[in-house]
Amino acid sequence: MAIACALSVGNMYFVQPLLGTIARSLGVTGEATSYLPMWTQAGTALGMFSFVPLGDMLPRRGLIVTMCLAISVSAVMMALAPNLAVAEMAAFATGMTAIVPHLILPFAAKLTPELDRGRVLGTIMSGLLSGILLARVFSGFMGEAFGWRSVYWIAACFMLALAVWVRVGLPVDFPESRLGYFALLRSIAELVRTQPVLRAAAVTGGLTFGAFCSFWSTLIFLLSTPPYHYGARMAGLFGLVGAAGAMVAPLAGRVTDRKGPSFAIAIAISTAVAGWVVFLVAGHWLVGLAAGIILLDLGVQGCHVANQTRIYQLAPEARSRLNTVYMVTYFIGGAVGSAAGAFAWNHFGWSGVCAVGLIQVVAAFVLRGTRQSKE
Secondary structure: OHHHHHHHHHHHOOOHHHHHHHHHHHOOOHHHHOOHHHHHHHHHHHHHHHHHHHHHOOOHHHHHHHHHHHHHHHHHHHHOOOOHHHHHHHHHHHHHHOOHHHHHHHHHHHHOOHHHHHHHHHHHHHHHHHHHHHHHHHHHHHHHHHOHHHHHHHHHHHHHHHHHHHHHHOOOOOOOOOOOHHHHHHHHHHHHHHOHHHHHHHHHHHHHHHHHHHHHOOHHHHHOOOOOOOOHHHHHHHHHHOHHHHHHHHHHHHHHHHHOHHHHHHHHHHHHHHHHHHHHHHOOOHHHHHHHHHHHHHHHHHHHHHHHHHHOOOOHHHHHHHHHHHHHHHHHHHHHHHHHHHHHHHHHHHHHHHHHHHHHHHHHHHOOOOOOOOO
16 A cells, blocks of 8 residues: 555656756746646645545545556656646646545555554555655656656556556455445535534645645755756755655654644644744755755654544544545645745745745644544
């Protein structure tokens, strides 16, 4: 499950180190391509709403296989894109289909005893986060060596292979709900209305992921300016610096199991705030940039693990729908954060990006919610 999350989610993040290369290839400005990550996140929000609830009414293994095949198609579309408009549509389609981790996580929660759920989800999240971060390394190196289109041709092949492997390797499961599709969608509104913890988790997750996307969608442009003057390969290498976030995910799960989600979330968001302060003060120095990346990734991923642990405690029969509410909000936050980061960079430079990021993580801390009764 962790490997499947890593391979599938990477498709959403290949584009970030390639934005400058894509701009030159398609004959457009860097400002125009800076919004491609926003299209990916927006597509993911729609995919979460449209497809993830199906996990409560259909066998998840079959859904995961179908989504892997669909990601392969969207990767081919991106590889063949002749202009920016088609690239934007392909980015949207990639986001819409790359929801495999959000079918897997409720599946894992279903198979795991409650006392171990934080640890297990943290382990799977470490795979997902490794995919997010190493995708940038892979696309930066491959894009610089063989051209940005090669990244998507390789991705299409990987997703075809993953579809076969998932079909063979994952167990069959049976849905918990007997509701029809539209009844499931209607029930989502009821969950939002009756579950304050879910609302707090969704808002907190959306704001922290928005801050995360504000940084990563503008990093390539910062690195192309003085004093750095780096290209796609170096931008990708910074994914290795952020791998600390993937390493801490199992630890965050254990802290959540022992101390409760509220404690873990407060510590995680405080760490993300510290990361943005470091970016603002020392982001134009390599050491400061690296330190800020580590703090931001630790904070955002720790918050995500704790949030998912607390929402899966709420209604076991509706885990896919709970995840839908949380992740739709999460990726709407990512889309807004990507767009806000791009706007801030294009008009106010790095200090504007830092202001946008700080506003989001401070708001997340304020709105993080109250303690759960189960804690």
